Amino acid sequence: MRRLAGVALGVLFTVAGMASPVRAATYPDGAVTLRYAVYLHGFHVVDVHTGYTVNAAAYDVRTTLQTDGIWAVFLKMNITSTGTGRFAGDAVAPTLFQSDGFSRGHDRHLTIRYADGTPSVAVLDPPETDRVPVEADQRAGSIDTLSAMMLMLGTLDRTGQCDGSAKVFDGLRLITMSSHSAGKQALPPDRRLSFTGDAVRCDFVGQQVAGFVRNSRHEAQMRKPQPGSVWFQNLQGYGMVAVRIELNHPKIGKLTVLLAEPPGH
Template sequence: MTSEHGRNALLAIALLSSAPCAYAAPSANAPLEAQYSVFTHGLHVANVVATYQLQPWGYGVTTELQAGGLMSWFLRMNVRSTASGRFDNGQIDPVSYDSSGFSRGANRHIAVQYRGGVPAVTIHTPPETDRDPVPEAQLPHAIDTLSAMALLLDSMEKTGKCDGEAHVFDGIRLTAMQSHGPVQTTVPDDDGEFYHGPALRCDFIGQQIAGFVTHSSHLADMQKARPGAAWFQNLPGIGMVAVRIEFDHPKLGHLIGVLRSPPIQG
């Protein structure tokens, strides 16, 4: 695995781990922890732990991403991300986003504060001078990846639907996300899923629109729309939980995340 391929792997897994509709909408307001394993080409490459709490008035989300399986042989990765914000009449009002840890060969830290609905990067270390900045005109109303997840979880819990769209800004890249559904289906049984049987599937599409690596030889691929999906099951005492997530990536192909154990609430 080349260093460039490894960097793309980390970016893809990070996006998968925080993709909209990726976790549960708990039926109670206690914090919930869900653990996922991530696979590509049938190989285990990462582990994701998500801890979050949804209230009628707001949310808090934390994810921890670590290399696992084959990936841990080649790359060191340990990234912790947090987000918080408020719900307001079906809309979301993020307050803060923070992501820090070791990835792509260095200790990295990005912090975002929201001011009047506009994300402002307050910490970005080390600077990434090889990347085009996201134009300021495209930032109003953009939300971070974890807040996008919280918004769709709130919609899924309150309306039973995952229709929506958002511009998602992680402090580096800007991605246009659309989601729709759900449709009644069954959970695919090909990656050692802990959960099987009937499920509701939400489909989504992500397309990076800004924040590309300058003069990247992969620009055309990175600009393409990438489909994904999440399979939800209603777990007793918990609520709607995504037991499987899929996402396409131009370098790694098809990424799959599966819930590897029952979520823990309380």
């Protein structure tokens, strides 16, 4: 169950904020909202709710992850994460990342602040002393998970492509992320998804490079590149929105993330 918890958090970081930066003037009265359903081996296990407000200079993203159905009996998880930052040319500059909620049997709280391009952990409760710390020089130039999604979507919005890379620090782990465009193609047929037609596919790879659990027998697996794909559609009034995501996790297998309903605000 802890294994699923870690994977579910990874899914949260993948889907969070995956809608293109719609200007604040379009929706002055409220955030754009998205709901995703996460499937493991065909079973609906996690719901992800995302809301965001974006203007030409800054972004504010909030995401909540909850276990669903029978999985909620065995694995209680309810985590809300928020990220704020500003756009700096073709880059993003996060200012604050926070995550609070229940996971892995405990209430957990995380706050990351940024100064001169380097994140520092202001709050980590409870502490996780079984991990090798990520040093300041390793964290330099890294961004949080929600800002990484805004970076990808900003690139897609400007260029129509999703080619790019980033270092991502989630408070415990340092991960290198890269993505590249795979062109326009038809969405894979799926009776669970109400969206059809052509979509822009982006392939991505995440690889943990620091922050490993000490003496873990899984370290070799966790060091391996983790590939995935995301399909974006241009939805009227909302811009490019991720409607389908696929991940293949080496421990538990294939995860599919689907946009559960049309966006709202």
